[in-house]
Structures are given as C-alpha cells and as structure tokens.
C-alpha cells in the first residue's frame with residue numbers, strides 16, 4: 543500500500559505552518575549553507591517541496607530568482623498569501639510540470655525524506671531533467687548508518703547514509719561536490735545531512 547504523503551501533510555498543514563513554517567525554525571548553520579549556495583546559483587532556482595514557502599520568500603528577499611512547488615494546496619495557499627512577490631505552484635516532484643533545462647538550481651530541503659529507496663530515483667531524475675547542464679542541486683535530509691524508515695511526525699520518513707544518497711544521485715547524472723553532516727547529542731534535532739551536487743550529464 544503506498545502512503546498518501548500529500549494527504550498526510552494536508553491534514554496537518556496548519557500545525558506544520560505554525561511549528562516549522564518560518565525561518566526562525568531553521569538551524570543557523572543550515573541558514574548559512576543554503577543562503578550562500580543559493581546566492582551563487584546563476585539563474586532561476588526551484589524550491590522543490592517548498593512546504594509553506596519560507597525558504598522561497600526569504601531567498602526572494604535576498605535577490606534570488608526563486609519559485610516554489612509543493613503538492614499540498616494548503617501550503618501553496620499560505621505561501622502565496624505570505625510571500626506575494628514569489629511564484630508558487632501546486633505540483634508533484636515526481637512529474638514536474640516544466641520543460642527540460644528550466645532551472646540553474648534546485649533546492650530540495652527535506653522534501654525527499656518521505657521517498658523510499660525504490661521511489662527516490664524518480665524525483666531526482668525529474669530534478670536532473672529540469673536542471674541545465676552544470677545546474678546545482680542542494681539536498682537536505684536525515685542521516686543514519688543504513689537506509690531505513692522511521693516514524694516521523696506527519697508520516698514515515700527515511701534516514702540515509704550520505705554515500706547511499708550520493709550513489710542514487712550519480713545514477714541520474716549528478717556529480718557530488720560537498721557533503722555536510724551534523725550529529726545530534728539528543729534524539730532531536732535528528733542527525734542531519736546536506737549534499738551539494740551539480741548536473742554532470744542529462745541521462
């Protein structure tokens with residue numbers, strides 16, 4: 543049985559917006575990493591799985607040409623109302639409704655944490671398709687020693703060893719640039735990873 547991730551977020555959208563839908567919930571080192579990376583992207587940037595849109599709104603204010611996409615209509619409604627200068631669309635990361643080579647960068651900040659190992663190649667292939675050659679990808683995700691599911695608020699999420707995720711990225715045409723990890727002394731916040739890559743070839 544496949545999990546209805548969009549439906550699960552939709553049911554708890556207001557709660558999610560209150561808890562995590564602003565830049566005040568972002569870890570300071572993530573803020574620095576994502577901001578520095580986004581400001582170096584030369585061209586349009588897609589905030590893929592933008593949720594309530596706070597990254598998009600924040601980056602727009604920093605002069606980045608960013609648009610957001612998410613499957614949850616409630617998040618997109620909130621994002622449009624809160625960040626009127628930024629473009630937001632309802633859409634699926636598994637089938638992005640834009641032509642090939644549309645973007646210079648894709649930010650996938652914790653938006654692929656619900657994809658299992660059998661399904662994660664599809665959105666990553668889509669991100670490769672919509673990126674220009676050499677285009678930049680930044681992924682944020684939960685780390686762990688092995689790929690495994692765990693019960694997370696909203697719906698099941700997956701932990702990935704960075705090298706396992708880097709292997710999937712390589713299979714769809716990305717070349718790894720940097721990996722960042724952050725351990726956690728307590729169960730929360732959870733161990734975190736970020737991968738910076740660029741599109742080496744369209745497959």
Ligand SMILES: C[S@@+](CC[C@H](N)C(=O)[O-])C[C@H]1O[C@@H](n2cnc3c(N)ncnc32)[C@H](O)[C@@H]1O
Pocket residue numbers: 547548551562590591592593594597611612613614617633634635636650651652653654655656
């Ligand atoms: C944990 S939230 C992260 C939101 C935001 N990027 C942030 O950093 O706060 C994951 C988001 O990815 C979106 N998402 C997950 N799978 C998706 C898919 N297949 N298509 C579109 N959006 C998806 C969810 O709807 C949710 O808004």
